[in-house]
Amino acid sequence: MLDNKNEPGWSDMSGAVQPNGGSGSGSPLRVFEILDFQTVQPRNSTNPGDPEPIPHSPNRLTLATLIVTIPRFITINTVELIATVGVQGLSGTSQLKFRIFRDGAQIFQTQTGVESDPTSEVFYIETFQAIDNNLRFGTHTFVLTVENATAGTEAAVVGPISFSALAIRRGRTGSEGSCD
Numbered sequence: 001m002l003d004n005k006n007e008p009g010w011s012d013m014s015g016a017v018q019p020n021g022g023s024g025s026g027s028p029l030r031v032f033e034i035l036d037f038q039t040v041q042p043r044n045s046t047n048p049g050d051p052e053p054i055p056h057s058p059n060r061l062t063l064a065t066l067i068v069t070i071p072r073f074i075t076i077n078t079v080e081l082i083a084t085v086g087v088q089g090l091s092g093t094s095q096l097k098f099r100i101f102r103d104g105a106q107i108f109q110t111q112t113g114v115e116s117d118p119t120s121e122v123f124y125i126e127t128f129q130a131i132d133n134n135l136r137f138g139t140h141t142f143v144l145t146v147e148n149a150t151a152g153t154e155a156a157v158v159g160p161i162s163f164s165a166l167a168i169r170r171g172r173t174g175s176e177g178s179c180d
Helices: none
Strands: 009-011 017-019 029-043 061-070 078-091 093-102 105-115 123-133 138-148 154-173
Touching: 029 061, 061 078, 061 154, 078 093, 078 105, 078 138, 093 123, 093 154, 105 123, 138 154
Parallel strands: none
Antiparallel strands: 009 017, 029 154, 061 138, 078 123, 078 154, 093 105, 093 138
């Protein structure tokens, strides 16, 4: 049961007590300012008729690129990156490495196995999230890639592909209503 969110603290469905900046709490309200939001969707559906082979490591396939801008004088920020990629195993069991680079430097990596057994799953949808904190001001290029780390196996991107970035600034407001 949800408590009244106007009280100093409230419970969510898990029973965890959440802080609340409502009246009587004694703490300032948390404010989130959106600095930038970018999305790209190179493929909007699964299309096994148009597979894109995933190269073996150390070669990579670039799936998507985003450019995020952090305004001048904003030093405390968070960029949330979310990617979804549809893949298919073509032979053997491939270990696929997904990486995210910011301005050419790797900031995130995850790995998943993809089977080619037609009696099992045929298509896989991989979704993952990365968090990048306190970027310097200016424009930053984020690149999403995939590679097959298992020799002697084959896998392909069949879609969909989506990649998004949400840059926010966290702050607090007091009674004056301004963001720190």
